[in-house]
Amino acid sequence: MKNRFFPLCVLLAASCGVPHGSPPPSSASAPGRPPSSLRVRWLGGPTTTLERGGLRVLTDPMLGSRADNAFVLPKHPSSGAVNAPIARYTLAPPLDVGTLSAVLISHTHNDHVDAEAKRSLPKSLPVVVAAAGGDALRAAGFVDVRPLDWGEKLTLRYGAVQLEIVAVPAHHAHDAQLDHDLGRGNGYILTWKDAAGSLRAYWTGDAVLSDESRDLATRYGRIDVLLPHLGAVGSDGGLGLRTMNAEETMTLTARIAPRLVIPIHHTTFGHYREPIVALEQRVAEAGEQKRFRFLAEGETWDVE
Numbered sequence: 001m002k003n004r005f006f007p008l009c010v011l012l013a014a015s016c017g018v019p020h021g022s023p024p025p026s027s028a029s030a031p032g033r034p035p036s037s038l039r040v041r042w043l044g045g046p047t048t049t050l051e052r053g054g055l056r057v058l059t060d061p062m063l064g065s066r067a068d069n070a071f072v073l074p075k076h077p078s079s080g081a082v083n084a085p086i087a088r089y090t091l092a093p094p095l096d097v098g099t100l101s102a103v104l105i106s107h108t109h110n111d112h113v114d115a116e117a118k119r120s121l122p123k124s125l126p127v128v129v130a131a132a133g134g135d136a137l138r139a140a141g142f143v144d145v146r147p148l149d150w151g152e153k154l155t156l157r158y159g160a161v162q163l164e165i166v167a168v169p170a171h172h173a174h175d176a177q178l179d180h181d182l183g184r185g186n187g188y189i190l191t192w193k194d195a196a197g198s199l200r201a202y203w204t205g206d207a208v209l210s211d212e213s214r215d216l217a218t219r220y221g222r223i224d225v226l227l228p229h230l231g232a233v234g235s236d237g238g239l240g241l242r243t244m245n246a247e248e249t250m251t252l253t254a255r256i257a258p259r260l261v262i263p264i265h266h267t268t269f270g271h272y273r274e275p276i277v278a279l280e281q282r283v284a285e286a287g288e289q290k291r292f293r294f295l296a297e298g299e300t301w302d303v304e
Contacts, residue, residue: 036196037302038225042295043093044268046112046229049100050201052192053161058095058103059203059227061117062268065092070269071110077234077242077271086111087270093298102126102156106170106205107185108133111269128154128165130186148186164191166220169212170205178239187213189220199303201225202256206233206265208241209248217256225303226258229265230279231272246279250286260303261292268297 041049046060064070069085076084097120105113107130118140126144127137134147146154148167156163166189172182187205191198202216202223217223232245243265244252253261266276276294283292293301 036194036199037304038192038199038201039300039302040225040227040262040295041093041300042262042264042297043095044088044090044297046106046206046265048227048264049095050190052163052199053159053194055101055156055158055161055163055192056099057156057163058097058100058121060106060112060205061103061121062088062112062114063092063095063120064088064114064116066090071114073110073271076237078237078273080237084271088268089270090268090297092116097121100125101158102128104165104188104190104203105129105133105137106187106203107172107183108136109182109185109206111271112206113137126156128188130167130184132183150184150186161192161194164193165189166191168202168216169210170207171210171212172206172208173234173239173242174208175239178242182242189216191220199224201227202258203227204229204244204252206243208244209252213252214255217258223256223258224260226253226256226261227264228252228261230263230274230276231266231269232274233271235273245274246282249279250282253288253291259291262295262301263292 039051045062047062048059050057066088068087070088071086073084073086075082103125123141123143126146127142128146128148129137131147131149134145137145150167150169153166167186168189170185170187171179172185173179185205187207188203190201200223206229228249229243231243234240234242263279266272283289
């Protein structure tokens with residue numbers, strides 16, 4: 001279908017670009033939905049859509065469907081095998097890319113931006129990415145690439161809704177050399193503001209527990225929604241974790257005390273090592289079931 005863009009203002013330093021079009025069909029006026037809610041839809045792996053008041057962003061687009069060779073990693077995080085094919089176990093939920101306002105990318109590894117995303121996403125969409133990933137996305141044809149380094153921010157606007165995006169550290173490993181070698185990726189503090197108030201989310205990106213992530217609530221204010229990357233990638237490899245496991249997720253939750261946790265980055269792909277049931281068990285043991293929402297791929301949850 002022909003893509004239609006929103007009247008979206010993207011402010012970075014003194015620059016402003018304005019795409020055009022109309023809001024998505026599942027806007028804040030949907031029946032039975034509070035107008036100030038944040039709609040979270042998990043599409044598998046690190047991929048979500050986050051939408052409030054007609055401003056809809058897509059995170060870490062992995063849009064290819066089920067396959068034994070969904071993508072290739074230069075080196076398998078568990079076995080160390082070179083040029084390792086990684087399976088996608090599940091069908092990709094449908095996504096109308098014409099309803100998107102922008103794309104947020106934590107880093108440009110092959111398990112966070114796939115070939116189908118590079119093929120199918122409109123090349124004029126604003127794309128926010130870790131500073132090191134800008135050139136790769138421009139080479140893929142995207143023309144409105146907005147690199148952010150840690151501590152930098154920009155604002156998206158749609159009508160009366162604005163979304164402030166702050167890039168925060170996402171340490172990819174506890175091992176210092178591996179963390180360096182894997183590159184400097186981002187997590188993001190995302191704050192939606194409109195006449196009804198504000199709502200803040202922390203999307204961790206591919207991050208292990210660190211001092212910076214523990215202190216984010218103190219620095220940026222109350223976190224309403226935590227979107228942690230799980231899967232314990234690399235936990236059975238020689239250099240250890242590359243994303244959080246259940247234990248680290250529970251520790252982070254205790255430290256920043258979000259109102260709601262929606263775990264992502266689990267189940268979908270073959271290099272994920274810890275099943276989500278490990279976190280479900282820890283949540284039950286801690287009596288924290290009301291704080292956590294475990295979504296199926298394609299499922300949505302409205303955060304008020």
